[in-house]
Amino acid sequence: MLAINLIREKKDFIIERLRVKNFDASETIEKILALDTSRREIQVKTDSLQAEMNRISKEIGTLMKAGNKEEAEVARQKTFALKEEIKILSEKIGPIDNDLKTEIVRLPNLPHESVPAGHGADDNEIVRSGGVLPVVTDTALPHWDLIKKYDIIDFELGIKLTGAGFPVYKGKGAKLQRALITFFLDQGEKAGYDEVYPPIMVNEDSGFGTGQLPDKEGQMYHATLDNFYLVPTAEVPVTNIYRDVILSADQLPIKNIAYTPCFRREAGSWGAHVRGLNRLHQFDKVEIVRIAHPDHSYESLDEMVSHVEGLIVSLGLPYRILRLCGGDMSFTSALTYDFEVWSAAQKRWLEVSSVSNFESFQANRLKCRFKDKGDKQTTLVHTLNGSALALPRIVAAILENNQTEEGIRVPKVLVPYTGFEIIN
């Protein structure tokens, strides 16, 4: 959510920046400014009437104490008209506030100045790439065949238990999941992240805080009986830890890491490129979250990018890092780097991480602020997060890239966690 002050003061700047995201903000902003003006007008009036009301009420109290009943009654008579006027005005302000919020919440975050213009994936900018593309034979199998061959992930069984997109991991497949999760968490801890294990269902306020609600309601599973949402990412519960919190500057940056299952409805998005592990309704992910000082949030972003890059390198996967263009980035983000790894048999890049700085956009929804020593005012923090990493596509790439005639070689760094070197 953009700050109302910014909208008041830099309307043209906002409209121009949001063009990069292919969003025409002019109409919404005009509505916002009109609502804001009338809200303030009404507030000025009600505040002064209320001040008068408070003054008279105190006077009545004093008169009553002095036993001056007649004068108290005269004063009391004066309040009736005032009270009515206040009531009429204040009944106007509620709906205006609601409309104002509805409109403000529709504005996406402003893209950072380094964000390239563009409409889709083709316009993303390749920042750098690393690793060596593996040479595989023509007989190389895609992961959906490999998992059957070695009986490590069972989609049909998942369909029986739940439905499509909820696979069952078996034997070495299950153990590989556990190994990756623990490896990622351990690497995060080494990099100074504090681990949390949050609830994987959240309430409406949390969904709003990080920007999933109200607009992306259909993307989350919704337990309607209790009005809870299954988390689409650990970003939601972990960032919301800091909802309605005022931090002191010396606590920043806060660095959290969390493993959670993630749930995504992905309604309508099943098609050609989503076979096997490429897109699931339930998957595992380790997420890093940072709460940063506004002056240092881009340093934080760079550190997070390096951390994620280190993980991919240590797994020996070829990768590239993209700076997303305006049209491909999320509603809430100011700058996003996507990480893609090469999947040998599918012969395509798979997105395995997305690292973003949200600047104060989420913080303003969350009301997460900080105060420096001696500061009178609070300031919004910057929030950031990134996958470190999402498992299924990493597993797909490991399976496809590392397949040999003897079986699938487990990356060296994972062997202490899996206890085996080969899946066969």
Added chain:
RNA sequence: GGAGAAAUGGCGGAGUGGUCGAUCGCGGCGGUCUUGAAAACCGUUGUCCGCGUAAGCGGACCGGGGGUUCGAAUCCCUCUUUCUCCGCCA
């Protein structure tokens, strides 16, 4: 799920209709004293909105929402949460 009790500022804990944004203690911050520190003493200490260049002024907030009243932390309704007892349970 049933019965009862409770929810006050960073924490503890007063306050049952009138000058209470809220006594007091702890903590925090600033100062005096000290070579330094501690102790002691003095002062200070929340958030949001609006008006104002500013100093400042006004409004709102005592779990959330609504109501009664000239006036609500205090009374009423409702929701949520916590605690105790009973039931169920990994």
